[in-house]
Amino acid sequence: MAKEFINAKMIVDKDFKVSEIDPRIYGSFIEHLGRAVYGGIFEPEHPEADESGFRQDVLELVKELQVPIVRYPGGNMVSAYNWEDGVGPKEDRPTRLELAWRTIENNQVGTNEFAEWANKAGTDVMMAINLGTRGIDAARNLLEYTNHPGGTYYSDLRRSHGYEQPHNFKTWCLGNEMDGPWQVGGKTAEEYGRLAYETAKAMKLVDPSIELVSCGSSSSDMPTFPQWEATTLDHTYEFADYVSLHQYYTNYEDDTPNFLARSMEMDHFIKTVISTCDYIKAKKRSKKTINLSFDEWNVWFHSTADDNKMEPWQIAPPQLEDVYTFEDAVLVGSLLHTLLKHSDRVKMACMAQLVNVIAPIMTDNGGKVWKQTIFYPYYYTSVYGRGIALDPVVESPKYDSKDFTDVPYLDTSVVYNEEKDELVVFATNRHMENTLKVDCDIRSFEGFRVIEHVVLENDDPKAVNTAEQTNVAPHNKGESHTDGGTLHGILPKMSWNMIRLRK
Amino acid sequence: MAKEFINAKMIVDKDFKVSEIDPRIYGSFIEHLGRAVYGGIFEPEHPEADESGFRQDVLELVKELQVPIVRYPGGNMVSAYNWEDGVGPKEDRPTRLELAWRTIENNQVGTNEFAEWANKAGTDVMMAINLGTRGIDAARNLLEYTNHPGGTYYSDLRRSHGYEQPHNFKTWCLGNEMDGPWQVGGKTAEEYGRLAYETAKAMKLVDPSIELVSCGSSSSDMPTFPQWEATTLDHTYEFADYVSLHQYYTNYEDDTPNFLARSMEMDHFIKTVISTCDYIKAKKRSKKTINLSFDEWNVWFHSTADDNKMEPWQIAPPQLEDVYTFEDAVLVGSLLHTLLKHSDRVKMACMAQLVNVIAPIMTDNGGKVWKQTIFYPYYYTSVYGRGIALDPVVESPKYDSKDFTDVPYLDTSVVYNEEKDELVVFATNRHMENTLKVDCDIRSFEGFRVIEHVVLENDDPKAVNTAEQTNVAPHNKGESHTDGGTLHGILPKMSWNMIRLRK
C-alpha cells in the first residue's frame, strides 16, 4: 500500500540571495505566425476591437499577466521579412508569401501598430532584425526608423506615417535561430558571427543606448550546441549584451514523471550556456559579462501532427495551437522555478508565445477569449515573483525517470519582495500519488504567516480548458501554515503551488 | 594499298537496357547572347515575324527538332542579370550594359516573352537564377512571379503584366558556371555551396514541386574539377535534383581523327561526375540519387578568334557564330551516342545553343533561316531516339590518336521504341577512309527489317552549309539490311548513320 505522504525540508534565508529579479524574465512573444497577430491581438471585425483593431478582451488578459516585454515580429518569420512591408499606408502594403510558416502575410500589422499595441498592453518590445535574407543596411535603416527622433530620411518617414515620437525600442535580437537548418538564410556559426558583429557595430553607431541579443542555439539538442555559442560569441562579444536560448518541452511518449522532470533539462542548458559565455569572456580577457535571454520556452508538441497536414498559403491559419493539459501547466511552473533559480544570469525570458500560438491565451475568431492551463503558473509567478530571488536549501526525496536520475519531488523557487515585505514560495510536487509535506525553516522571516496558499491541482493530468469550459483553474484553499519559524507546506499530489507570507 | 572495308560486331538485346530515355536529353539553350534572341528567335521587323515578334521560320525549325526543354536566359549572362528589367511594359524596361558578353541589352525580351515563345515552340523552360550578383531574395521573388497563381505581390505583378496564369517553370538552374573565373560574381566551391543551399531552401518553400540543378564544373578541364562537385554537392545535396556538366569540343589543331574521338572525353567526364555524386551520396548516408544535366555541350571554336576582336557595347552583335563543318556534325552524332549510353543518369542535356550562337539553326537578320551541319544528327536522334536506350555489346577495331588510345572506329547507341515497336541503331564510322561493316546480332528482335537507313556523309570534312547552299545533308540510301537475326550494317567512311528497323 502506498504511503500517503512524503516529506521534504527547506531552509529559506533572506541573506542567501540569487539575485535581484529582472522583471523581463516574465516576457512573452508575438510572432507573425498562425493566429497570434491576426485573430489574436488584432481582429478589427471583433465586437471587442478598439479603434485600432486590437481586441480589448485579449489586451485585458495580457495586462492581467503583467507581461513586461514582448518579442516581435519573429521568430522564424523575421528571417525573410522586409520591415518596410509593414509600415506606411495599409492599402499600399504588399501581400507576401511568408516562407517560414508558408502562409499569406498581408502586412496589416507592422512595426508601428505593434508598438501601439505594446503601449496599450503596458509592455516593452523586444525587436528582431532579419539576418536571414538581409544584413547591415536593413537593420540600420529600421533602427533609424524606430529610434531616431527626426530630421533624417527614415526617422522622417516614420513621422510621415503618423508616429511623431520615436518608439525607442531598447532591446534587439540579432536575427532568430540562425543555427537552424529550417531557417531561411540560415548561417554557419562563422557566417553568423561575422554578420551579427558587423550589423551590431552599425546599429550601436546609430543608437548606442540599445541592448543586443546574440543568437544562441535553437535548442540544446542541436548538433552544433554549444560550439555555436562559443564561435558566435567570439565574434559578437564586444557588442552583444545577451545570448539567446530557445527550448520547447514535449511529452510525445506520454510519460508524465519523465515529462515533469524536463525542467532539469532547462537547468542544465542554462548552466552550459553560462559556462560557454564565461569561457569566451576569459578567452577575450574581457571585463564584460554576457547575460542570458531565454527568449523562447514552453511546452510544444500537441499541434505538431495537425500542423504538418496544414494547407499552405492561408491567411492566419490555426497553426501551433497546442491545447494545454494540466500536466503541461505543472511543468510550466517548474520551468519558471528554473528561470528564477538562474535569475543572476537569466535577465530576460519569453514564454512562447502569448496568444493562440502555443500560448496561455486562446481566442475564437469573432468569439471568446479564454485562459489555457499554463496561464495560471505564468500569471502568479509574473505578478508575485518580483523582487529578490532567494537561494533555498532543499532536501527532497527523489525519483528516477526514463531520461533523468535523482529528480527531486519538490521543485521550488523563493522570492522576497522587499517593497511589500512579502515572502513568496513557489513549489511543485512532482509526485503523482502522494502529498508532499515540506518543513521550511524561515528563521530570518520572523513573524511571517501564510496569507494565501494557491494550489493548481487536478485529478486528470490531461484535463484542458476550452472556450466553453474551464476544467483547470487554481484555488486558494491550500493548507500550508506557519508554526513559529517553520512554514509547514502541504503540497497535494502533482500540484503547483504559491504560498505567500507576510508579517 | 588501303583495305576498303573494316569489320565490327554487335549484339543488341531487348532485355539489356540502359534506361528509359528522358526526352529532356534533347534539350537546347537560348541565352541573351549575340543574335540568339534578337535576330534569332525574335525579330519583329522580319517578314516572318508573328504578332509577338517571333520569327515563324525559326519556330518551324525548332518544332522540327522536337526540342523538349530550352535553358534560359543564361549562361554567363544570368550572373549579372536583374530579372525585373525584363518584365512589365517594354517602354519602361532599362537598357543595360551586359557584362558577360559586353553588349547592350535593351530587355525587349524577358521572362514572359520567352515563356510565350516556348509555348509556341512546344517546349519547356529550364530557368536560371542569378547567383552572381544576387541571392535568395531575387530568386524567391522571381519564382513567386513565375509560379505562384496569384494573390501576392509578385504573382499579382505578373498578372498585371498580362500573364494571368503562372508559367509553372519546373526546372531551375542554381546559377551558371559559378566556378568560372570569368563569371561575374564567381564563387569558391564553399561560397557557392552555401549560397546555393540557402537559395534552394527558400525556393522549395515557395514551390516544392520544382526541380533544381546544382552548378557543376564549367568543364572537365577546370583545375577545381571534380573537387568543385564534391564540395558543392556536400552543401546542396538535400535540395538539388541534378548537377550540371558543361563542355565544348574543339579542333584547333585540325586533327580530325583526334577530334572525332572527343566523345570519349564526354564519356569520361560523365563517369567522373556520377562517381562524385555517389561518393557524396554515401558520405551523407542519403537514399537520394543526384542525376546529371549536361546542360551545355557542343563543338565551339570556329568563332573564337573573331569574337576576341569584337567591339564592345553593340546590340545583338554576331557573337559565337560558329559555322559548322561536316566533321563537326559527325562528332555531334557521337556526343549524342554518349548521352544515350548514360541515359540512366543523364536526364537532361542542352545542345548549346539553338539559334545563331554556336547553333544548329542560323538566320540572316531580315533574311533566311537555314540548317547547319550539326542540325541533322541532333534532329534524327531527338525525333527517333525516344524510348528505351539499350546496352549493345560492341566489338570494333580501334585506333590511337594524339590524345586518345583505343578509340573504336564504331561508335553507336541503340534505342528501342516500345510504342512504335521500332529498333533504332545510331552509328558513327570514325574511319576516314574505309567503310565499316557491322554484323549486328538482333536475335531478340525477330522479324525486324530495315525500313530506313539515313546516312550523313561527305567527301570534304570541312564542308559547311550557308544561307545560299546546303552542302551537307543526309540521304536515306544507306545499304544496311537484315538477314535472319542479323543486321548487316554498312557504314560509309567517316559517316553518321541512323538505321531504323521494324517488323
Place this chain on the structure above:
Amino acid sequence: MAKEFINAKMIVDKDFKVSEIDPRIYGSFIEHLGRAVYGGIFEPEHPEADESGFRQDVLELVKELQVPIVRYPGGNMVSAYNWEDGVGPKEDRPTRLELAWRTIENNQVGTNEFAEWANKAGTDVMMAINLGTRGIDAARNLLEYTNHPGGTYYSDLRRSHGYEQPHNFKTWCLGNEMDGPWQVGGKTAEEYGRLAYETAKAMKLVDPSIELVSCGSSSSDMPTFPQWEATTLDHTYEFADYVSLHQYYTNYEDDTPNFLARSMEMDHFIKTVISTCDYIKAKKRSKKTINLSFDEWNVWFHSTADDNKMEPWQIAPPQLEDVYTFEDAVLVGSLLHTLLKHSDRVKMACMAQLVNVIAPIMTDNGGKVWKQTIFYPYYYTSVYGRGIALDPVVESPKYDSKDFTDVPYLDTSVVYNEEKDELVVFATNRHMENTLKVDCDIRSFEGFRVIEHVVLENDDPKAVNTAEQTNVAPHNKGESHTDGGTLHGILPKMSWNMIRLRK
C-alpha cells in the same frame, strides 16, 4: 658648450635615378567629414562662393598647390555611403545618419558636384566605392554612371542630371580601410580579398581603362599588418594596379627629436609593403608589378581629444581640425622626402586631407581662408618636385631617439627637372640646435648655381598659423651657394629647405 655647426656630405649624380616621379604623389583628399566639404570647398552662402557654391578663395589655394588628384568621397564615410543619395535634384536627396563620423549628411554635394569642383581645381578624382555595406552591383552601377558615355540606364541617368559628358574617373579605390574594426561593414582579409576581386572584375568589364587600388592596412600598427596585404593581394592581384597605405604621425609625448624621426616609420612601412607585393608576385608567377598608393598620410593627433567629446548628429561640425605647428611642417617635409625616395614604387599619395580636416588649408565659415604650417613644404615639393627623383649618396651625423636609432640629421630628396634643366634639393635639418653644413658634390651638373634657397624655420617648434596671424612662413634668404662642382648647403637648425639650381 654646444657646437654651432655639424657637417654632412652628399653626392648627386644625374645618372643615379630613382624614377620618373608620378605627379600623383602630390595628391590630396576630400572626405565627407567635418568641414572638408561643407564650409570647406563648398559654402554657397560665402561671399567668395561661385555660382555652384564653391569657395573661390579655397579653390585658389588648391590651385596654388597644383594638386594633381583628390581622393573622394571617403575614407571611412564611404563604407556606408549610397552614391545614389548624392546625385539628381538636390531637393530630392535624402538626409542620412553618417555612421563613420556620426554626423548628419544632407547630400548637397555628391559625385557630380565634386567632379565639377575637381575640374575647376584642375585636379583628377580618385573615386572610392563602398565595400562596407555594398558590393558588385552598386560599384558597377556607379562606374556606368560616371564613365559610360550614354545609351544605358545609369549613363542616361547621369545625362538627365545635367552631365552630358562622362566624368571618366580613371582611378578607383576598392573600399577604404576594410581591415579596421571601426569600419562599417569591415572585412577579414579573406572576405575583403574575395569581394574586392569579384567587384574589380565586374568594374573592369564595365570600363577596362580604369586603374584600381586594393585596400592595404589602415596603418603599419594594425595587428593584421602585413598578413592583410599578403592575403588580400593574393586575391586581387589580377585586377589591382595599386595597394593603398595609410599612416598618421603623432607627437602625443611631446618629444620633438623622436617625432621628427617618424619619416623613418614611413620608409620602413613602404619597404615592407613593396616586399609583400613582390612576394605575392613571385607566388603567382606574375609579370605584373603592383605599385603603391600612399593615399592617406599626415600628422594627426592635435584634435583627437576634442573630437572624442563632440556631440553626434551635427551637420559639418569642426571635426579633426588639427592646428599644425612648425615642427609638424618639418616632419611633413621629411615625409615628402620619403615618398620621393620611393617614387619608383609609390605612384600615388594623398596628404589627408585638403581643407579643414587635418589639412593644409583652413577656413572660417563665412570668413577667411588661410595656410597652415604644413602648407609650405607641401606646396614647394608639389610645385618644384616634378621630373626625375635622383638617388643621392648621403653621409650625415646621426642621433638616437626614443623609438629610433641612427636617425640622420640630414634628410633629403633630390629632383632633376629635365624640361626646365633645373636641379632641386629638398633638405631637412633635424638638429634642434645646430646649423647643418652640407657639402654636396654635383659634378654632373656642371655650371649649375643656386637660384633660390627657400627656408622654413622658426624658433618656436609649437608656432602655428591662424586666421589672424601667420607665424610660420618660409623665406628665400637661404645662404646655400655653389663653388665649382660643389653645392654648399647651409641648413639652419630644425629647418626645412628647398635649394633650386640652374645653369
